[in-house]
Amino acid sequence: MIENGTLAGGSFLIGTTVRDVFTYEDLTSDDAAIADVAESFVRRDVLPQVDAIEAQTPGLMRSLLEKAGTLGLLMFDIPEQHGGLGVSKAASTLIGERAFKLASFSIAWGAHTGIGTLPLLFYGSREQKERYLPRLMSGEMIAAYALTEPGSGSDALGAKTKAIPTAGGYRLSGVKQFITNGGFADLFTVFAKVDGEKFTAFMVVRATEGVSTGPEEHKLGIKGSSTTQLILEDVFVPAENLLGDLGLGHKIAFNILNIGRLKLGAAALGAARECLEFAVRYASDPKQFQTPLTDFGAIQRKIADIAVRIFVADAVRLRSAGHQSHRGVHDRAVGREGVRDRDARLRGRRGVADARRLRFRRRLPARAPVPRFPHQPHLRGHE
Known part of the structure; x- marks a missing residue:
């Protein structure tokens, strides 16, 4: 059924035409080429180091991500206008599928290129993108996404992390839980409440005073990926690092x-x-x-x-x-x-x-x- 020119309910399951069916043949040769590069990289550079990765050898995961950056594997979702490859969503999922050979690396890689980087890409200002995107695409900086908290669990909007307005910016205090890449990430997308109710996103740099991370979680699986708490103790975040609009952090959180x-x-x-x-x-x-x-x-x-x-x-x-x-x-x-x-x-x-x-x-x-x-x-x- 179509209402007001848009699909309603489950009507997308019927009335399919040839135009609606996307197949492998619709992918370009460039799409296939970057997927081949991703799979070759994982087989050549990642799989031979399975034991070292699962043991969380210091610096290894980061070095692998940096090497992926030199091959263009951290920029495939970034549009060409920002210096990336600008592949389609179909090609992006093909890359993710072909490169999945070791979960620990795939989780770290996906957290960086996906939920870590995309908030900046979709909601950042021109100045913010110019400042951080090149470094994220090269692997110079690694990104992480900090939404979950120990006390709020699945109730993301019930976050207790607070952001207090101050001269030139905000002061953030709180604890985030289960942060992938937390042990070595440089840039965190952090969600906090301004004035106790305005759920807002901020970009927080690890080098900022008051930022620290907890010990690595002892997980049942994906042991090689870093999962830690992110601890914010009266961290000053300049106003220029507010991501998107004040009080609209929920749009960023759920769309990402x-x-x-x-x-x-x-x-x-x-x-x-x-x-x-x-x-x-x-x-x-x-x-x-x-x-x-x-x-x-x-x-x-x-x-x-x-x-x-x-x-x-x-x-x-x-x-x-x-x-x-x-x-x-x-x-x-x-x-x-x-x-x-x-x-x-x-x-x-x-x-x-x-x-x-x-x-x-x-x-x-x-x-x-x-x-x-x-x-x-x-x-x-x-x-």
């Missing part, structure tokens, strides 16, 4: 999280492909009663089930990202609805696989079912 859902779904899709490839290799080798496991109907069905789920999730990703990139506002209901469930639960049944060899591939998918859903707190993940 919307994009994060799409990117997280693409990363989970990459994890699912890895699991499928490994499951097929594994099942093709052992034999029962002198017969490969892949000759048994039950195993074939499990593998086929995984392949079907991946195919469907890939179609959802392309449709969602393609609509955001190419179909305009009219059809973007698809982008808001599509990916958050199926993509996030891809790994539910991966057939036969060696848990030991899959231990690193399991990190993000174990987290994937709980991305941020502001209206469904029980499904919400951390920064």
Whole structure:
């Protein structure tokens, strides 16, 4: 059903035309090339250092992000007018999918290029972008997103961090929890309340007096990524570092999280492909009663089930990202609805696989079912 020229309810599920279907053929050669660069980088420079990454070897994650910067892998979402590559959303999700080989690195990389950098890109002033974007694209600065607090949990707007107006700016005090890249990030997007009620975003530089971080969290998975508290003790933030409009921080917070859902779904899709490839290799080798496991109907069905789920999730990703990139506002209901469930639960049944060899591939998918859903707190993940 169409109301006032826009899609209503679930009507985007019907009346599809050829024009509405975004496929791999719609990607450009440049899109495919940067995705190839990302995958090659991860296989060449990241995977050989799995053990060191998971042990959080000091400086290693940051050095890998800096190297990614030299290859242009920190600027693909940045428009050309700001010195970036300006790829489409479809290409961006393809890059995220192809590069997902180790969850710890992918989480750090995604937090920097996504929720860390995009608030500045979408809501920053010209001066703010000129000051910080080049350094974020090169890897000279690493970004982080600081929304969650120990006391407010999923109630983002219930934040206790306060910003007190003062001469030339604001003084921020509070604690943020579960901040990805917190241990080494240089620039934080921090949300605080001005005058106790105006929820507002600020850009806070680590080098500022009063900024510190807590110890690394001991996580069940994605151990190689940095997750800490961000502690603000009477931190002076100049007025020029207020991000967006006073009191409208909620728009920044939730719009950025919307994009994060799409990117997280693409990363989970990459994890699912890895699991499928490994499951097929594994099942093709052992034999029962002198017969490969892949000759048994039950195993074939499990593998086929995984392949079907991946195919469907890939179609959802392309449709969602393609609509955001190419179909305009009219059809973007698809982008808001599509990916958050199926993509996030891809790994539910991966057939036969060696848990030991899959231990690193399991990190993000174990987290994937709980991305941020502001209206469904029980499904919400951390920064």
